[in-house]
Amino acid sequence: MSEALIRFLQNRKSVIRLEPPAPPETVIQEAYQAAMRVPDHAQLKPARWLLIQGDGREALGQLYAKALLRRSAEATEAALERSTQMPLRSPLLIVVIACVSEHPKVPPSEQILSAGCGAYAALLAFEAAGFGGIWRTGDVAYDPLIAEGLGLEDNEQIIGYLYIGTPSESEKQRDLSVPDFEDRVKHWPLT
Numbered sequence: 001m002s003e004a005l006i007r008f009l010q011n012r013k014s015v016i017r018l019e020p021p022a023p024p025e026t027v028i029q030e031a032y033q034a035a036m037r038v039p040d041h042a043q044l045k046p047a048r049w050l051l052i053q054g055d056g057r058e059a060l061g062q063l064y065a066k067a068l069l070r071r072s073a074e075a076t077e078a079a080l081e082r083s084t085q086m087p088l089r090s091p092l093l094i095v096v097i098a099c100v101s102e103h104p105k106v107p108p109s110e111q112i113l114s115a116g117c118g119a120y121a122a123l124l125a126f127e128a129a130g131f132g133g134i135w136r137t138g139d140v141a142y143d144p145l146i147a148e149g150l151g152l153e154d155n156e157q158i159i160g161y162l163y164i165g166t167p168s169e170s171e172k173q174r175d176l177s178v179p180d181f182e183d184r185v186k187h188w189p190l191t
């Protein structure tokens, strides 16, 4: 067992404060390869990505604001401004899209889980390459106007936005402790 790999998995963490530079295309491709090697019932490969960088982030912010206004006609100027700024929190956003197809043995939930495993594998790959990221959702992941604006098909859904970049020096330390093994893990049959 690789001690270093186990410690890496046990200590991985999300990074909230992200700065340029974004990972180069080679690192993004490595992360993609990792994301496509996750457990996947019937090898449906039920995920695709959109990469959003540079001015694309501003266009996404405009789409967020338009969608907010449609969800709530009374949205304040401040809330609209916050929406436009959201995608600027990192130099790269990856929209992870689950592409759900009909399959006699693989229900949609399994395909969405597989796409989610891919999102996690990508986060690990970026961290391993010295970058950082965080998986975010919120209203912007579930708004039909945003899905349409991003070109999703009817069988597709956003499962998350991966905010990716270089960890800022100002990123706060966090408690990485996990629930006690004895509390969450039992041998069955229970004794």
Ligand SMILES: Cc1cc2nc3c(=O)[nH]c(=O)nc-3n(C[C@H](O)[C@H](O)[C@H](O)COP(=O)(O)O)c2cc1C
Pocket (backbone or CB within 6 Å): 012, 013, 014, 015, 134, 135, 136, 137, 138, 159, 160
């Ligand atoms: C499906 C999913 C959606 C999430 N959405 C958000 C979100 O919208 N905003 C947020 O701050 N964290 C969100 N998180 C949690 C962060 O990605 C992250 O896991 C959390 O901040 C804890 O940090 P850690 O990963 O270092 O433990 C989400 C996580 C998952 C799995």
